[in-house]
Amino acid sequence: MGYIELTEFENKSYLKIDAEIKNTANKTVFSAKISGDISGIDFPEISRFTKRKNELWTIGCFEIFVNKKNNSYTEYNLGFDQNFEIFNFSDYRSNQSLSEIGAPPKIICETKNDSFAQFVEFPENIISENLFSITAVIKLSDGNFLYFANKHCGQEADFHLKNARILKL
Numbered sequence: 001m002g003y004i005e006l007t008e009f010e011n012k013s014y015l016k017i018d019a020e021i022k023n024t025a026n027k028t029v030f031s032a033k034i035s036g037d038i039s040g041i042d043f044p045e046i047s048r049f050t051k052r053k054n055e056l057w058t059i060g061c062f063e064i065f066v067n068k069k070n071n072s073y074t075e076y077n078l079g080f081d082q083n084f085e086i087f088n089f090s091d092y093r094s095n096q097s098l099s100e101i102g103a104p105p106k107i108i109c110e111t112k113n114d115s116f117a118q119f120v121e122f123p124e125n126i127i128s129e130n131l132f133s134i135t136a137v138i139k140l141s142d143g144n145f146l147y148f149a150n151k152h153c154g155q156e157a158d159f160h161l162k163n164a165r166i167l168k169l
């Protein structure tokens with residue numbers, strides 16, 4: 001799969017986000033880049049060690065939503081601070097639980113001039129043949145948020161909507 005340009009909900013900013021995801025040798029590799037004038041983004045301090053951390057959407061993260069059986073799905077949060085969290089849901093925002101994992105993903109975040117890049121390697125294939133979506137939550141220095149996704153489906157930025165999961169490897 002080639003690069004996917006994420007679109008902003010309500011088009012308030014000047015930012016561009018490109019993402020790519022692929023499966024190789026029983027692992028999934030994700031990369032994304034925010035480009036443009038990133039000076040207004042409130043990037044968190046990079047963690048020294050990657051660990052599980054809740055509420056990454058409050059500091060900025062990329063997210064991958066993957067369909068599972070019936071209406072269940074998994075949400076992968078990939079923080080701009082190099083931390084992560086993985087949630088399972090049985091249905092739309094229902095019965096949220098932490099996902100069991102073997103090894104954590106490897107996450108590297110880099111800021112250079114007018115861009116921020118994130119590279120993630122999952123130690124397993126997280127997508128398979130399932131439909132999925134890619135999103136981003138960006139916290140600005142003024143406390144406001146920007147929301148990007150491969151597809152917006154609701155009156156508000158709601159990344160949990162199943163009809164946004166239209167990507168397939």
